[in-house]
Amino acid sequence: MTELSAHLPQFQHGQLTENFPDNHLSSTNESSERRRRDNSERRRNDNPESETNGQPQNNIQQVVEQDEEEDEELTLKYGAKHVIMLFVPVTLCMVVVVATIKSVSFYTRKDGQLIYTPFTEETETVGQRALNSILNAAIMISVIIVMTILLVVLYKYRCYKVIHGWLIISSLLLLFFFSFIYLGEVFKTYNVAMDYITLALMIWNFGVVGMICIHWKGPLRLQQAYLIMISALMALVFIKYLPEWTAWLILAVISVYDLVAVLCPKGPLRMLVETAQERNETLFPALIYSSTMVWLVNMAEEDPEAQRKASKNSTYDKQANRAPNEDAEADDGGFSQEWQQQRDSRIGPIESTPESRAAVQALPSNSQTSEDPEERGVKLGLGDFIFYSVLVGKASATASGDWNTTLACFVAILIGLCLTLLLLAIFKKALPALPISITFGLVFYFATDNLVQPFMDQLAFHQFYI
Amino acid sequence: MHRAAAGAPGPARPPSPPPPPPSAMGAAVFFGCAGIAFGPALALVLLTVAAEPLRVIILVAGAFFWLVSLLLASLIWFISVHLSDQEDSKLQYSLLVFGAAVSVLLQEVFRFAYFKLLKKADEGLAMISEDGQSPISLKQMAYVSGLSFGIISGVFSVINILADSIGPGIVGIHGDSPYYFITSAFLTMAVVFLHTFWGVIFFDACEKRRYWCLGLVVASHLITSGLTFLNPWYEASLVPIYIITVCMGVWAFFTAGGSFRNILKCLSCKQEEDNRVMMYSALQVPFED
Numbered sequence: 158m159t160e161l162s163a164h165l166p167q168f169q170h171g172q173l174t175e176n177f178p179d180n181h182l183s184s185t186n187e188s189s190e191r192r193r194r195d196n197s198e199r200r201r202n203d204n205p206e207s208e209t210n211g212q213p214q215n216n217i218q219q220v221v222e223q224d225e226e227e228d229e230e231l232t233l234k235y236g237a238k239h240v241i242m243l244f245v246p247v248t249l250c251m252v253v254v255v256a257t258i259k260s261v262s263f264y265t266r267k268d269g270q271l272i273y274t275p276f277t278e279e280t281e282t283v284g285q286r287a288l289n290s291i292l293n294a295a296i297m298i299s300v301i302i303v304m305t306i307l308l309v310v311l312y313k314y315r316c317y318k319v320i321h322g323w324l325i326i327s328s329l330l331l332l333f334f335f336s337f338i339y340l341g342e343v344f345k346t347y348n349v350a351m352d353y354i355t356l357a358l359m360i361w362n363f364g365v366v367g368m369i370c371i372h373w374k375g376p377l378r379l380q381q382a383y384l385i386m387i388s389a390l391m392a393l394v395f396i397k398y399l400p401e402w403t404a405w406l407i408l409a410v411i412s413v414y415d416l417v418a419v420l421c422p423k424g425p426l427r428m429l430v431e432t433a434q435e436r437n438e439t440l441f442p443a444l445i446y447s448s449t450m451v452w453l454v455n456m457a458e459e460d461p462e463a464q465r466k467a468s469k470n471s472t473y474d475k476q477a478n479r480a481p482n483e484d485a486e487a488d489d490g491g492f493s494q495e496w497q498q499q500r501d502s503r504i505g506p507i508e509s510t511p512e513s514r515a516a517v518q519a520l521p522s523n524s525q526t527s528e529d530p531e532e533r534g535v536k537l538g539l540g541d542f543i544f545y546s547v548l549v550g551k552a553s554a555t556a557s558g559d560w561n562t563t564l565a566c567f568v569a570i571l572i573g574l575c576l577t578l579l580l581l582a583i584f585k586k587a588l589p590a591l592p593i594s595i596t597f598g599l600v601f602y603f604a605t606d607n608l609v610q611p612f613m614d615q616l617a618f619h620q621f622y623i
Numbered sequence: 624m625h626r627a628a629a630g631a632p633g634p635a636r637p638p639s640p641p642p643p644p645p646s647a648m649g650a651a652v653f654f655g656c657a658g659i660a661f662g663p664a665l666a667l668v669l670l671t672v673a674a675e676p677l678r679v680i681i682l683v684a685g686a687f688f689w690l691v692s693l694l695l696a697s698l699i700w701f702i703s704v705h706l707s708d709q710e711d712s713k714l715q716y717s718l719l720v721f722g723a724a725v726s727v728l729l730q731e732v733f734r735f736a737y738f739k740l741l742k743k744a745d746e747g748l749a750m751i752s753e754d755g756q757s758p759i760s761l762k763q764m765a766y767v768s769g770l771s772f773g774i775i776s777g778v779f780s781v782i783n784i785l786a787d788s789i790g791p792g793i794v795g796i797h798g799d800s801p802y803y804f805i806t807s808a809f810l811t812m813a814v815v816f817l818h819t820f821w822g823v824i825f826f827d828a829c830e831k832r833r834y835w836c837l838g839l840v841v842a843s844h845l846i847t848s849g850l851t852f853l854n855p856w857y858e859a860s861l862v863p864i865y866i867i868t869v870c871m872g873v874w875a876f877f878t879a880g881g882s883f884r885n886i887l888k889c890l891s892c893k894q895e896e897d898n899r900v901m902m903y904s905a906l907q908v909p910f911e912d
Contacts, residue, residue, distance in 0.1 A: 237676035620854040
């Protein structure tokens with residue numbers, strides 16, 4: 158595997174971005190170049206003396222080389238480590254979704270469709286079904302596009318409160334209502350008797366802790382767990398309410414849309430990114446899974462003043478307060494608006510609808526990242542989690558090849574994610590995380606279901622092994 | 624075909640050897656067979672692969688390559704089936720054998736392709752690191768890639784069978800062998816091991832350009848697959864396959880650089896003398912960056 162970048166790659170909702178401020182990247186390069194230059198100079202200086210001194214110079218050289226190789230190794234391990242840091246949560250989300258689909262029959266039962274997909278697929282002819290599913294997908298995608306443009310407009314005209322309120326309401330819906338339904342269905346499946354009082358207590362605690370963790374502060378692992386859970390819940394909703402052909406079409410179209418929106422110059426997501434960059438601020442808190450928050454802890458530990466600021470700015474509604482705060486902080490020197498923004502970007506509310514994935518544009522902020530390269534983390538948008546899980550969940554729900562198809566889609570998605578990370582290391586700019594994985598996933602789903610499954614079935618029938 | 628051993632009444636018959644009783648299924652069979660089939664693989668993954676991110680990536684990519692090979696083989700089989708007479712069962716049987724052979728050959732082709740890719744990656748990694756050595760050696764990559772092929776091959780062969788074994792049902796009620804699950808589990812374990820060993824031998828053969836080794840690996844894969852055509856005559860299929868597995872294991876051990884001395888050293892748990900200490904005995908001021 159080639160090297161993945163040493164700086165902080167960020168995967169936004171539907172896009173990968175590099176979160177390296179130019180100064181940070183250049184400083185890293187400078188330091189490593191300086192080191193190399195010094196080493197080569199030292200070697201050149203040492204060489205004329207090498208005949209006289211012999212061993213000692215070699216020792217210095219060896220130590221120097223060892224240092225450099227450690228640095229390079231760190232760079233490399235850093236790259237591979239980040240792939241794994243994304244593999245694990247994506248795998249966990251998919252495992253939760255597949256486990257639920259296999260055990261709780263509620264999510265595979267047909268109970269109507271969403272209003273975004275009004276056309277039914279229970280038609281008489283195949284042609285009619287195809288037409289209906291195309292129309293459904295078109296309606297869904299246009300809803301998403303409209304929402305994205307609405308978001309860009311809201312952001313451009315600085316209606317931050319509207320956006321924040323919207324995101325908070327969505328996360329409330331997900332954390333309380335959807336999880337209540339999920340818990341109810343799980344109890345029904347396993348025939349567990351439960352009284353409303355205990356249930357209310359459980360849901361209340363789950364929801365409140367979730368809101369706090371996701372929108373404010375909380376232990377990193379807990380926040381990650383909550384983000385995975387709400388992605389899984391969202392994916393389950395999609396799996397239940399999207400009819401089959403519509404679901405596959407939507408997956409295909411949304412990866413194309415992702416590609417277009419992130420890479421085209423006039424794409425809404427790209428415009429969003431550029432606007433936020435112009436304003437030199439992070440976007441409103443978005444749906445991002447982050448693998449590390451250590452820098453936050455570091456900052457808090459290093460600067461007691463910053464800690465005080467953190468407690469002051471614990472509420473969300475601080476866009477208005479930002480300006481006076483920044484003026485006050487200017488005297489502190491160093492921990493100013495950039496630090497604020499970094500901390501704010503940690504706080505990601507949840508969005509329950511697919512339109513929100515367009516909202517996730519957390520920017521490559523120009524803030525300082527942690528000093529220690531080991532602490533830098535990777536981020537992936539929750540929309541990517543959701544659509545990966547939808548693909549694998551639908552594969553496990555409806556495939557005739559059953560586990561073979563599910564596993565094939567799973568491997569395909571992981572490889573797509575790996576390749577996307579590789580591309581990120583090469584191109585070092587915002588990249589969509591959906592297209593490659595979804596393409597591989599779809600190809601493997603249809604191929605495994607129609608080609609591989611009959612073959613393996615026949616082989617298993619005769620107990621042949623290949 | 625025999626009737627199920629449910630004591631059906633009928634006219635007196637000459638005594639015949641009693642048919643093997645059909646076996647029940649359930650959680651015990653599921654866990655037992657899953658443990659037999661994937662226990663060693665899981666242990667190997669947990670102990671040797673899970674801790675290193677690079678090896679995990681190689682594992683997943685290897686699975687991907689195997690899946691692509693299976694896809695192509697299934698495509699070929701599918702086309703051949705649909706171009707032929709579907710009613711002729713003998714033809715379908717021979718097409719299945721043909722499909723299995725094509726699949727084996729394609730797996731080896733893709734193993735070679737994976738070797739090429741890993742070789743390039745190895746060079747890339749070596750170029751990046753300053754001391755010219757990549758963080759993972761080709762032998763480790765060979766082992767991990769073999770393991771990945773084995774795991775995904777075993778999983779694809781047996782996972783649906785395991786899922787069915789939870790029940791309810793009775794195996795062998797129509798006269799087929801009641802040992803279906805357990806023999807499948809043992810075959811899967813053998814397949815996992817075989818692929819691991821083949822991976823090690825194959826990569827080494829490609830590296831050292833020993834084409835007879837390559838041919839032997841491909842031939843043994845074909846033979847193993849062919850032996851499974853003898854199922855359910857398990858004595859003829861399982862025993863030779865395990866003999867082949869042990870032979871491949873010994874060959875892979877020596878290919879990877881093992882020897883009797885290594886085994887003894889490993890078993891005696893002696894700490895190796897670190898004689899690198901001597902290099903810095905000419906004390907210098909520690910180099911400061």
